[in-house]
Amino acid sequence: MSQAREGDLVLFISKDRRRYLVRLAADGALHTKNGVIPHADVIGQPLGRAVQTHMGVPFLVLEPGTDDLIQELKRTTQIMFPKDIGYTLMKLGIHHGNRVIEAGTGSGGLTLALARAAGPTGRIYSYDSNPQALALARRNLEGMGLAENVELKERDIADGFDETGVDALFLDVRHPWEYLVQARAALKQGGFFGAIVPTTNQVAALLDGLAQHAFANVQVEELWVRGWKTLPGRLRPMDRMIAHTGYLIFARPVESPFGLVIGHGAGKIVWPPDETTADSEEE
Numbered sequence: 001m002s003q004a005r006e007g008d009l010v011l012f013i014s015k016d017r018r019r020y021l022v023r024l025a026a027d028g029a030l031h032t033k034n035g036v037i038p039h040a041d042v043i044g045q046p047l048g049r050a051v052q053t054h055m056g057v058p059f060l061v062l063e064p065g066t067d068d069l070i071q072e073l074k075r076t077t078q079i080m081f082p083k084d085i086g087y088t089l090m091k092l093g094i095h096h097g098n099r100v101i102e103a104g105t106g107s108g109g110l111t112l113a114l115a116r117a118a119g120p121t122g123r124i125y126s127y128d129s130n131p132q133a134l135a136l137a138r139r140n141l142e143g144m145g146l147a148e149n150v151e152l153k154e155r156d157i158a159d160g161f162d163e164t165g166v167d168a169l170f171l172d173v174r175h176p177w178e179y180l181v182q183a184r185a186a187l188k189q190g191g192f193f194g195a196i197v198p199t200t201n202q203v204a205a206l207l208d209g210l211a212q213h214a215f216a217n218v219q220v221e222e223l224w225v226r227g228w229k230t231l232p233g234r235l236r237p238m239d240r241m242i243a244h245t246g247y248l249i250f251a252r253p254v255e256s257p258f259g260l261v262i263g264h265g266a267g268k269i270v271w272p273p274d275e276t277t278a279d280s281e282e283e
């Protein structure tokens with residue numbers, strides 16, 4: 001985005017860190033307790049600068065990042081945190097043109113990020129059994145201009161998925177191990193499977209299920225992100241952090257694993273492969 005245009009989503013941030021995600025309209029205006037900024041002051045101008053309200057209070061005007069969009073979503077369900085979403089996109093190898101299934105849609109947090117990452121040539125098939133969740137997710141995606149490459153489907157995923165040969169499939173439901181037959185039927189061989197669950201009991205049940213259904217290269221991971229105060233003279237972490245969100249589980253559906261390692265720790269990637277170290281990885 002070099003210059004802001006009518007219809008663009010932009011982010012206004014005040015000195016006290018209030019954030020306003022706004023779609024620019026020629027006759028629109030942002031009303032804040034510190035005054036009004038007509039959108040006309042932004043349209044046709046470069047982003048990444050400050051503008052002033054009619055009361056002379058400055059606001060930053062920025063292009064929003066994916067995490068900004070996620071933070072601004074209306075939600076009725078727990079949405080995945082940006083830290084988990086970002087890592088999931090990488091672990092599932094999501095890129096332009098991918099076909100991806102996810103369930104449940106919830107408020108559309110992960111859906112939004114998948115839609116951005118898979119781009120206009122990709123396709124996201126997002127399932128939820130709750131029509132209210134789907135309606136909210138649809139409004140959220142449309143509001144962000146990201147509904148076009150997303151198909152929202154009202155379905156209990158126990159009844160299976162419509163698609164086959166998809167590149168990746170992610171489950172954010174309470175009992176993901178109950179849907180591994182359906183997941184295998186939808187995923188391409190060797191595709192990317194992922195799930196998030198909040199408790200270790202669920203992780204254990206999912207690990208059992210993955211082993212029974214010939215998923216390989218299983219990984220269980222947990223991410224901690226610690227924010228820091230940005231004062232150079234008193235540089236230190238914030239007092240509080242989000243201590244727990246969920247455990248991420250990733251695996252690949254394979255054929256004939258011949259008892260090959262079904263699960264292992266994150267391990268050390270040796271590249272190029274070296275026969276002297278290849279077998280030394282700890283179980």
Ligand SMILES: C[S@@+](CC[C@H](N)C(=O)[O-])C[C@H]1O[C@@H](n2cnc3c(N)ncnc32)[C@H](O)[C@@H]1O
Pocket residue numbers: 077078079080103104105106107108109110111127128129130133155156157158172173174
């Ligand atoms: C925690 S929310 C998903 C949040 C979503 N990943 C996000 O980032 O916004 C879980 C959703 O899964 C849906 N769900 C649970 N079990 C399901 C099933 N068997 N089939 C379809 N949807 C299901 C629920 O209705 C709920 O909306």
